[in-house]
Amino acid sequence: MDLWYTEKHSDNVGITMKTTGTLFSGKSEFQQLDIIDTLEYGKMMLLDGLVMVTERDEFVYHDMIAHPALFVHPEPKQVLVIGGGDGGSIREIMKHKGVELATLCEIDGLVIEKSIELLPSMACEIDGSNPRVKLHVDDGLAYIREHQNEFDIILVDSTDPIGPAVGLFEEDFYRLVFGALKEDGIMVAQSESPFYHAEIQKNMYKNLRAVFPIVEMYQAFIPTYPSGFWSFAFASKKYHPVKDFDRERAASRDFYTKYYNEDLHLGAFMLPTFAKENIAD
Amino acid sequence: MDLWYTEKHSDNVGITMKTTGTLFSGKSEFQQLDIIDTLEYGKMMLLDGLVMVTERDEFVYHDMIAHPALFVHPEPKQVLVIGGGDGGSIREIMKHKGVELATLCEIDGLVIEKSIELLPSMACEIDGSNPRVKLHVDDGLAYIREHQNEFDIILVDSTDPIGPAVGLFEEDFYRLVFGALKEDGIMVAQSESPFYHAEIQKNMYKNLRAVFPIVEMYQAFIPTYPSGFWSFAFASKKYHPVKDFDRERAASRDFYTKYYNEDLHLGAFMLPTFAKENIAD
Amino acid sequence: MDLWYTEKHSDNVGITMKTTGTLFSGKSEFQQLDIIDTLEYGKMMLLDGLVMVTERDEFVYHDMIAHPALFVHPEPKQVLVIGGGDGGSIREIMKHKGVELATLCEIDGLVIEKSIELLPSMACEIDGSNPRVKLHVDDGLAYIREHQNEFDIILVDSTDPIGPAVGLFEEDFYRLVFGALKEDGIMVAQSESPFYHAEIQKNMYKNLRAVFPIVEMYQAFIPTYPSGFWSFAFASKKYHPVKDFDRERAASRDFYTKYYNEDLHLGAFMLPTFAKENIAD
Amino acid sequence: MDLWYTEKHSDNVGITMKTTGTLFSGKSEFQQLDIIDTLEYGKMMLLDGLVMVTERDEFVYHDMIAHPALFVHPEPKQVLVIGGGDGGSIREIMKHKGVELATLCEIDGLVIEKSIELLPSMACEIDGSNPRVKLHVDDGLAYIREHQNEFDIILVDSTDPIGPAVGLFEEDFYRLVFGALKEDGIMVAQSESPFYHAEIQKNMYKNLRAVFPIVEMYQAFIPTYPSGFWSFAFASKKYHPVKDFDRERAASRDFYTKYYNEDLHLGAFMLPTFAKENIAD
Known part of the structure; x- marks a missing residue:
């Protein structure tokens, strides 16, 4: 057929x-x-x-939304994922044994339910079996408003800025995230394609820079996303993703990562000229 | 319509x-x-x-096939392009003022002719007006067999290893290229997608390592190529693409590059785990 | 999506x-x-x-495979459908109250089962509720070999002559059908598109003419079939589909037909020149 | 490619x-x-x-827009085609030797010009070589307003009722056509697909019946048109397309028609129930 x-x-x-x-x-x-x-x-x-997400290339997205922040922060214990109802980000976070609790705040319970049923390779840690994982079916904005100063890392694993995720690309949201992070916290958010979404990126990084002292873009190849060239925003209160990166710690990780590695971490922040220029201050 | x-x-x-x-x-x-x-x-x-090639994203491919080798080699004067009948590689080579002669050896005269007519933004330096550019409509293998020990850099700007380009992925060809390079020469060849062409790459890098002492893969995002994730092979007699890279020289280049820059040069060699493993010795 | x-x-x-x-x-x-x-x-x-079949245009196919023969034969009592596991042909046959028994001989039980479950508007008469309908999950050839001289009408409601239906377009099969019909019996078979399947038709009508004294093609519009222009073969021992057609009897039918009517019956046999020529003796 | x-x-x-x-x-x-x-x-x-139009199936459309009217009218001498800039209708009209003058009134000169250049098998009679053909690059409405009581047959060979052809489906236009026809004149117009365009047809036939005493629909298979099932409106002052059809005259035509023939002429007016009901008075 x-x-x-x-x-x-x-x-x-x-x-x-x-x-x-x-x-x-x-x-x-x-x-x-x-x-x-x-x-x-x-x-x-x-x-x-x-x-x-697709089963074949989700490893790229989930490696890259999770590990850079988790290897830059020296001791991440409380991690929040906003969106990410497929469970892939939580799965990667759980590989970091020092993390005490990962909270998933997904607005749409159906996404969680169907991922558990049909995408078990991604949802393996959100099926209720892991006591280090907590699920909240809730609006991310409402949730972080009531959980200020709580997290070491917040991952914004959202859809594109249309539909339910549109608020997750605005300055007000970033202020709430900033408040929900501890004083050395890090936020990572997917930030669209430099090739197709230059205008969205320009605004998003301007909004981020109005809130966070450190804002850097990094890149990854995701074949099933528009152009295959995708990006993430690393927004941080204290740690710089390259200068404060402990290459040795990342190199000695005790789990396998099919995309991420300690060298790629650094290379991911070395951007093509046009992508860098588009989001320049 | x-x-x-x-x-x-x-x-x-x-x-x-x-x-x-x-x-x-x-x-x-x-x-x-x-x-x-x-x-x-x-x-x-x-x-x-x-x-x-497409007008919108050819800048990625042509920046990345040309500039890494031209900025690693300390003094490239004689450059050969095999294939590349659209002229984009020659255009980038010409931006390096120290290059005395760039030779284009393309097997198919029709590609050159129609590029000059219909793709002038790429073919601008192969239309006969630049005395530093020489055209040969000829088989690349035949040409290099008769031009041994002549070139500082050879770029293999070929199609996929089907059709007329199939020989350009074999060890015999790489031996000829090795011979056509001077004793500190560098070859760069497009080397397919790590995502879709793992087997082709495995063979190609094995063949290259049988001939060249230094062989490294580097990557670029090319939206219109399969998966968007593309690679190039850097095969060299003497210079290492990272250790022997003079970042300052690249940073002080007197021309604009929309994709390439001195940091991206380094990042391009920092590969995802799966891509690195596939071509490991 | x-x-x-x-x-x-x-x-x-x-x-x-x-x-x-x-x-x-x-x-x-x-x-x-x-x-x-x-x-x-x-x-x-x-x-x-x-x-x-599709829910929207099946009425054309099922009207046209069933009613022409049922209105030409003066008193059809025993009708066999070979193939037709969706049940649409049986549904139309059942509208003729004089038919005592319609037998469905479909090789693939899964087609029947899933039609009953998912296509009830077609399969309404093959779900076991109608005592005038008998189902046989069996090969059509085997079945008719053992039921010679039994039927007034046989409808060959088959797939294209590839896969399981290939034998249903050959002379040997038509001889068996001839034998399974009573001495004034009629066979109707779908006979592909005059526009795309001229060669298949040429052979099929040659094979039919080797067996039956009366063989005529008629046409119907079926939007979801190749070219939209479809045909049926009317092969008969005694009754001619036009000369022996009782227009008044068809006009006074006591059920609604969305495609078929007493005038269209006649028009269906008036073929475009190229279609007629292709199957001319 | x-x-x-x-x-x-x-x-x-x-x-x-x-x-x-x-x-x-x-x-x-x-x-x-x-x-x-x-x-x-x-x-x-x-x-x-x-x-x-396409080269492969235009024979259906052009046979069927032209020959039914030309074989029903006993002595067509002056024929007008509105639209039809590809020339296919004129080509068919020219096969009727009794026609003294066929006038093509096409609003878009570019259609005529490019048909002559690129579609010579259709445009063969509109290239200026035939003295029985006259071309007017003009709006059909304007033209017939100034040519009242002149034509035996008018063929409306128009596009769909969007864009420049929208006026050609309205009652005012049909009144002008009525006036432009002699007292026993016939108009034929393409009238869309009964399967996809039921609403357009309903209006069109209502408009036609408000003007002409005899209005009948006939059908043809055109594989490249929506659903493959197409129709034409036969609107006439005096002659009925079936009752006044001289089958013998059509049968003894001195030219080949790949689709049309004297029997198909009759069958074309025998419509499926749903198509007939949709345009019933």
Whole structure:
């Protein structure tokens, strides 16, 4: 059966993937959720028709949203993930044995439920079996407003700035995150593609710099995201992601990372000229 | 008119782009050449149905095939490009004023001719007006066999290892290139996607290591290539691309590079774990 | 979610339909069965990746495979359907109150089972509730070999002549059908598209004419079939589909037919020149 | 090169065809004109992105817009085509030797010019070589307003009722056509697909019946048009398309028609129930 999923990255370009079927299709209170099976990328989760994660390349996204901050902060114990209902970020955080508690605050309970059911390789740590993981089905903004000065690291594992995630790209939100972090806390947020989303990035980094003293962009290759060239914002109160990076500590990690490593950590912050210029102060 | 070009990157995944028309379609002695106009990426050249270059993202490929070697070699004077009939590599080489002569050896005269006619922003230095550029319409293997010990740098700007370029990925070819380089010469070759072409890469790097003492892979984001994650092989007789890199010289370059810069040069060699492991000795 | 099903009608042309999901996907002993949901045509059944029926346009196919023969034969009592596991042909036959028994001989039990479950508007008469309908999950050839001289009408409601249906287009099969019909029996078989399948038709009608004294082609518009222009073979021992057609009896039918009517019956046999010429003796 | 043209027949369904290139793309004062080359259907003309004619299946459309009226009218001498700038209708009219003058009134000169250049098999009679053909580049409404009581037959060979052709589906236009016809004149107009355009048809036939005493729909299969099931309106002052049809005269025509023939003429007026009901008085 010639069934193809196409995601338009703009009106004029897209990625197209052969599909063997839909595993789940439903509308939550917040968004349309689909989980489909693809021949090249395995199971794939879509929110409002856009690719969120695929089994084959999620390792890139989850390595890169989690490990840079966790290896820069000298002793991360309390970690919050906003969004990230597939569980992949929590899975990576759990590999850091020093983390005492990772909290997942996801607005859409259906995403969590269906990830546990259909994407167990990602959701393995959010199924209730790990006492170091706490789930909150709640709006991220509401949650952090009531949990100020609590976290060493906050990961904003959100969708694109349309739909339920639009507030997660604004200065007010970053102020709340800043307050929810301890005095040496670090926030990491996915920050779209330098190739296709230059305007969104310009605003996002301006908003971040209005709040955090240290703001750096880093990059990763994610084949199923628009252009394949993706970025993350590293916003920090105290630690610089390169100058304060303890390469030896990262090199001696006791778990395998298929994408991240101690050298790539540094290289990820070395950006193409056009990407750097776009978000320059 | 809803006219879309789709390039399958495997049987099960591809990129699709809206097209406004074909500017040229023809068969040379060697391959099918098409130049089409796309709304997102501008004019695009295809060989045997595969994207070679697009106006919008060619800056990445051409920056990255040319500048790393030209900034590592202390005094490149004689440079050879094998393939590269669109002229983009030659254009970048010409920005290095110390280069006395850049030779383009392209097997397919039609590619050169149509690039000059339809892709002038790339072919600007191969139209006969620059005395520092020499064109040979010839088979690369034949050419280097007769030009041993002549070049400081050889860039292998080839198509994928199918069709006319298949020989350009084999050990015999690398031995010829080795011989055509002076005793401190450097070869750079495009080396496919770590994500989709792991087997091709494994063989290619094994073949290169059988010939060159220094062989390193570096990476670049090229949205219109399979997965967006692309790589180049840096094969060198004497200079190491990182240890022998003069960051200051690269930083003080007198021309603009939209992708390449002195930091990105270093970061490009810091590879994801899976990519590094695949080509490990 | 931008999920599209595409059926290639040749290497170079196809139909494409937006899909909201797969309702069933599975492999039987004989073929791949998929039932998907489309926005334009409702639920659609595919065998080996090809459209068999859709909720929106099945009325054309089922009206036209069933009613012409049932209105030409003066008193059809015993009717056999070979293939047709979706039940649509049986549903139309049941509208003729004089029919005493309609037998469905479908090789693939999974098609029947899933039609009853997912396509109830077609399968309404094959769910076991109607004593005038008998189901046999069996090979059509084997079945008719053991039921000679039994039927007034046999409808060959088969897939294309690839896969399990290939034997249903050959002379040997038509001889068996001839034998299974009573001395004034009629066979109707779907006979592909005059536009795309001229060679298949040429052979099929030659084979039919070697067996039956009366063989005529008639046509119907089926939007989801290749070219939209489809045909049926009327092969008969005694009754001619036009000369022996009782227009008044058809006009006074006591049920509604959305496609078929007494005038269209006649018009269906008036073929375009190219279609007629292709199957001329 | 995997270049595909897709025409959406609704938001949720379309036809897709492999293309080897664009032969012409340009914007006239009235519309976007593209002529592309397809592997399955040969050269194809598009207006505002919609298929108008293809080399492979234009014979159906042009046979069926022209011959029914020309064989019903006992002595057609003056024929007008409104639209039809590709020349296919004129070519068919010219096969009727009794026609003294066929006038083509096409609003868009670019369509005529490019058809002569790129579609010579259709435009063969509008290239200026035939003294029985007269060209007017003009608005059809303006033209017939000034040519009342002049024509035996008027063919409205228009695009869909969007863009420049929208006025050609309204009652005011039909009144002008009525006036431009002699007292026994006949108008034929393409009247969209019964399957996809039921509402447009309902209005169009209501408008026609407000003006003409005899209005009948007839059908043809056109694979590249939406659903493949197409229709024409036969609107006449005196002659009925079936009752006044001289089958013998049509049967003894001295030219070949690949689609039309004297029996098909009759069958074309025998419509499916749903199509007939939709336009019933």
